[in-house]
Amino acid sequence: MGRKDHKAIGVVVAMVLLFTACKKDGPNKACCTLPVHDSENVYVVCEGQYQVGDASLYLYNLKKDSVYGDIYKAVNGQALGDVFESMQLIGNNFFLCINNSNKVVVINRTTWALQGTINIPQPRYITAINDTMAYVSTLYSKNIYIINPQTLAIKTIITIPTKNAEGMLVYNNSVYTSSWDTSTKNIYSIDPASNNISQTIAVAGYAPQKILLDNEKKLWVLSGDAPENRVAAFTQVDPATGQILKSFTFPATANPTTVVMHNDTLYFIEADYNGGTQYNGVYRMNIHDASLPAQAFIPAQQNQYFYALDIDPLGNIYVGDPKGFSQNGTVYIYHTDGTLYRQFNVGKGPGHFVFDFTN
């Protein structure tokens, strides 16, 4: 080798040394002790990324300001599945609707141990009628499944005229059922004794999705599907007569996605998936207000939208930010006046909250 070759070797060695510092591969694996059941538990239903199978159940304790997740996987050693849509406490068990895994998972309220699984296609929401009967609404079909929450057996299936049974409300011996179908404005009152539709009520907008009861015993229905060009609306209905008392139509570009009732006030989320700030945030309106609120009570920032909303028995307002479902979400807790109280991180796509404040 000549002198030039030695120089060249020097260059090679220098470049090799330049790139010897590599990063350690692999995640930081955190672990923590499984909590014990306590009062003031807030469960966060983390939907997960669609078609990724990373749904999870997070447990936040308001009293201790501690968060644990995924509690289902930690206790039962298996993943929940794909798209955790909702959770309902019936008796001493939680019923978890895992939408795209076509199952309802049942776990114990205090140990979170798996009690059983009910195979139901595309389950969305569960409403208990009594100790031995609960309705399960489903997506893409006209079916509502009736299960026995004690035996975990499917008792029967009833069919409604339109598909996508969604939110349900039990009131005065009737099960009011919405049908999140862009072709209909109807909600149905089903008699749980016969499982037949006893009344059909047309509301102000297409695609009814949520039904709530205010403190004056009137129904409030949220309808609409903005991405499918169905303008959203609130409709107040007298359940005794089926008459529409009043309605509020949203602007065409507004996309209200969820609503909860707290005494005489509606709290709802409007979401802008394109990252804008108009019609984006948490809104509230009194049931006696004459118009929809123009300004957000808790505005979302640019490139942010909220996905989950509820109010605990103490009046705290919980808001879930899914951060685009591509990373862990954040839950914000606000006081009634809209000031931020606390925040904590949860799994992918926080979509619902379930409060279990008793010990």
Add this chain to the structure above:
Amino acid sequence: MVCSSIYKHVVTTAMLCTLACAGYGQKADTLKPVMIHASKAPLPPVSIICTIAPGQKIISIDSITLQQYQYQTLANVLAQQVPVFVKSYGFNSLATLSFRGASAAQSSVLWNGVPIQSAALGVTDVSLLPVSLLDKVDVVYGGSSALLGSGNVGGALLLQNNAPVFDTAHRSLSVSGSAGSFSQYTGALKMAFNNKKWYFSFNGYGQYAKDNFQYTDLLGVKQDTRNAALSGGGAIAQAAYKFADKNVIRLLAWYQYNDRDIPAALFETSSQKNSISSSLRTLLQWDKEVGSNKWYIKSSLIRDQLVYNDAPTLQHSNNTTYQYYQELGWQRHINEHSQWLIFVPTQISWMKTQLDTLTRSIFKTAIAGAYQAHFFNNKLNVAINARGEVVNQSSFLLPGVDASYQLARWLSLRGNVQRTYRTPTLDELYYVPGGNTALKPERGWNEDAGYNVKIGNGAVVFHHDLSAFNRNIKDWILWFGGAIWTPHNIAEVHSRGVETQNELLWTVHKFIFHVSVNTSYTVATTVTSYIPNDGSIGKQIPYTPLYNGQANIGFTFKNLYVNYNHTYTGYRYITTDESEYLSPYQTGNLQLMYSIRAVHPVQLLLQCNNIWNNHYAIVSYRPMPGINYVIGLKFAILQ
């Protein structure tokens, strides 16, 4: 079992040591130069980048490697032989490319110089690119938007068919077929004939597979994969006419049809999903060379249709996109030391959106040029290039410079700096619901440098190549959402890393032994974000393994070729904040090829994939098969 485990560890350790020491590299050359039956047909000068970008890293997949995988798709070749991450959603399922931490839409695929990524999605499913239809495959690393256009951010795959030859009357005809595990069957026909004026060629294939392999479900129970059948076929036909010497017009047509069932993911109880895709790609090209000038015109029309059905979820979509591409070019050799190239590419892509039935389109036109010169006795080779492009109402200037220098007889250096960008696709802009017309193009700079060492030219030849790269992309596009998915610009992503290629050839009598190790180390992290409280800052981009590598060891003896291939893929995060991940996986693959030289030569091929029967998934909850085989036979009727 113990032996296999030890062996795996030895191989993995060897690969990782190579990586940790980072003393090796990737080479702008072939992967394995040994051949037992290589195509001798000349290649067309379609890959401009190969002739006028001396500092660009380009890997040519040699013909013997393509022969090894002739009954499979490019997804398998790339996953097992090239340091690029292939994101495969399962066996024979959708597979996309990720070069150097770039997204699938930032990795362009060109067929004879024409971009063929889906106009709607901006990606190419490499599992639908059968090796048997192609004659040459080059892999370009790093951005070269000035020469290759929008979308060439991380790298590019260049697919070519043989150029026409017009020497004397010649005919070739071969038939081949294969059978494999999970009821896989393929059949192929290749033919070409020419005289002094005309040239015709035809490459066709058909395939069927049940793909009903066994996997272990989440409860640990073994299950047979259902709803996974694949059937399809396709052909590339070429006709060429020679007006005079170096004055040739040719027409190519590529049609392909695939009917693919999509099996259930582990979290699903069953699946009835199905996708049917069909593509027709045509190319009319005229090349004329007079003295030191060469002119060419390309005109291409592509129609892609994708029909998706999922009866239980009432999902049905039928999307058809069209792309028209033309390019006019003039290349001039000024003298023996320098040349320049100027060309004008134009691309129009359009589709009808399903819900609002409006026709949406993207119009791109550009003027691009490159100048290349040699200095110091051809030791220094420098090229500058630039592209001015108009996309709908916006315009961009994309400059670049690259160079190589022969520092010693056995050592050369290279470097490349390019501005790079990607314009949003039709779906990103107009998909209903979710399209975002406010999206900005991704843009940034790509820099890479490396060296190449080649020692020995007798019985022992050692070859080593290393590349280091750095890339900053602003306004990176990611799809976010729950019920509705919408693409957003997420500020800035910084990618950097090192790739190596190492190869030892040792000839002993009639044996040629080969050992090679390819490695890549890629850090691709979010730097800044427009999302409030974004947890992805400083975290690795999803599905970008930090470590990735392949090793080959084997020999050629007369007409026998034997190779053992081992791959390693490190952790892949599946969320932007690194909160979820997939574990590393390794596969071992054995390839054997034997040619019988006779009046009608016969080639026998045996391939055994995942020989250690590892359980792994490249994408979460999409299991890959255990050990599986392919046996193929090729019979040359005319040659």
